[in-house]
Amino acid sequence: xxxxxxxxxxxxxxxxxxxxxxxxxxxxxxxxxxxxxxxxxxxxxxxxxxxxxxxxxxxxxxxxxxxxxxxxxxxxxxxxxxxxxxxxxxxxxxxxxxxxxxxxxxxxxxxxxxxxxxxxxxxxxxxxxxxxxxxxxxxxxxxxxxxxxxxxxxxxxxxxxxxxxxxxxxxxxxxxxxxxxxxxxxxxxxxxxxxxxxxxxxxxxxxxxxxxxxxxxxxxxxxxxxxxxxxxxxxxxxxxxxxxxxxxxxxxxxxxx
Ligand SMILES: Nc1ncnc2c1ncn2[C@@H]1O[C@H](COP(=O)(O)OP(=O)(O)OP(=O)(O)O)[C@@H](O)[C@H]1O
Ligand SMILES: [Mg+2]
Numbered sequence: 487x488x489x490x491x492x493x494x495x496x497x498x499x500x501x502x503x504x505x506x507x508x509x510x511x512x513x514x515x516x517x518x519x520x521x522x523x524x525x526x527x528x529x530x531x532x533x534x535x536x537x538x539x540x541x542x543x544x545x546x547x548x549x550x551x552x553x554x555x556x557x558x559x560x561x562x563x564x565x566x567x568x569x570x571x572x573x574x575x576x577x578x579x580x581x582x583x584x585x586x587x588x589x590x591x592x593x594x595x596x597x598x599x600x601x602x603x604x605x606x607x608x609x610x611x612x613x614x615x616x617x618x619x620x621x622x623x624x625x626x627x628x629x630x631x632x633x634x635x636x637x638x639x640x641x642x643x644x645x646x647x648x649x650x651x652x653x654x655x656x657x658x659x660x661x662x663x664x665x666x667x668x669x670x671x672x673x674x675x676x677x678x679x680x681x682x683x684x685x686x687x688x689x690x691x692x693x694x695x696x697x698x699x700x701x702x703x704x705x706x707x708x709x710x711x712x713x714x715x716x717x718x719x720x721x722x723x724x725x726x727x728x729x730x731x732x733x734x735x736x737x738x739x740x741x742x743x
Contacts, residue, residue, distance in 0.1 A: 493688070494706060498525040499558075500658055500690045501546060506555030507714075508541055515541055517714030518555070523658070523690050528680065530701040531694045532725075532736065533711030539694045542711075543660050546692075547579055548572040560657060577605060580656030580689070582648055582664055588635040595631045598622065598650050605654060621649040624686055625679060641672035645679060652687060659683065659691040665700050677703040698722075698740040710736075 501523035508516040515538035523529050533539050544550040545557055548564045557564045562575055588597045598618045602609060609617070622628045625645040635643055644664065651659065664680065665673040677700050683689055693704055701708055702722045709719040712732050718725050726737045 494527045495525040496527075499523065500525050500560055501692070502556075502558040503542075503546070504556045504558075506542075506545060506552045506557060508538070508545060508550065508552050514714060516545075516552075519711075519715055521709065521716060523692060525690055526684070526688060528684055528691045528693060528704050528706045530705035530708045531692060531711060532696070532698075532701060532708060535696075537711045538714065539711060540662055543581075543662060543692065543694065547576060547581065547660065577654055578657045580651035580654065580659045582651050582659065582661045588643060588646060588650070590635050592635075593631070594622070594627070594633055594635070594638075594646055597635070597646065598653055601650060601654055617653055621652045622646075624652065624682070625649045639672075641668055641675060644668065644672075644676055648679060648683065652683065655687065656689065659689045661691060661693040661695075663694055663696065665695060665697045670699075673697060673700060674703075676700075680704045698736065 499522050501521065503519055503521040506516055506519045507514070519542065531539050531542070541550060545552055546559060546564065548567060551565060559575060560578055562571070564572070564575070567575060589600070592600070595618055598621065599614055602614055602617060618631070619628060622631055625648055627642060627645055627649070630638060630642065630646070635646070638646065661680065665676050668676065680691065680693060681704055684691060693700070695701055705722060707719065708722055708725045709716045710725060710733065712718065718728070718733060726733065728734070
């Protein structure tokens, strides 16, 4: 599957990370990271387990503070915001976590209403219904509206999790391993969904993945975290056009049997 491309504005940066370092004791995880996310872009972040990909997302969303360097998100300096300002900013960021658990005791409809009722209190009943149905339709699961999460497959739950994130109409989506633990066909569906979300909701996204098929089909641009920095970036083919022994095994493991 080839990327059909969204409408990317390379002159507008929605996230700018400059020279960010983060250590936990003697564990120097990020060592001067620079990263840009452009408006409308799907940016894939690759890197071995433990290289700091999830830490990076936590820094971007203000859940962790950098030791040094600056992070700008939608024009705001994340490290200078107070808790209330951070909460406001986070409403514009959608997080799709690896184990984005749904509430098991609530129906799909109730799961989706939850963030709306909490964060957009001015909405009427009819508006809430409309929003819920719109995002469910976008993820192709309108027919599950009255079901319980336990009645859904892993891939369906993942889609509902993405719908629940989309319902607040975030400008930025952060996907942490969206296809982890799913079978190849479901992975292809989720990749398609990530591209549809980019098109329909005009989101700018960071997608963290170990799945190179995912990287290839969703990434407008790919960056690879190596030894605490983004040393390689470009298109899928550019990233892997190297003899670097830290990079080659990623490709070979995924594509050579
Ligand atoms: N709150 C924390 N306190 C101490 N160490 C932490 C904390 N969060 C992360 N780390 C450490 O930072 C490093 C990077 O962790 P991170 O979760 O970002 O890895 P990752 O690249 O997302 O890996 P994976 O691909 O397995 O998800 C790890 O060594 C981890 O132990
Ligand atoms: Mg992680």
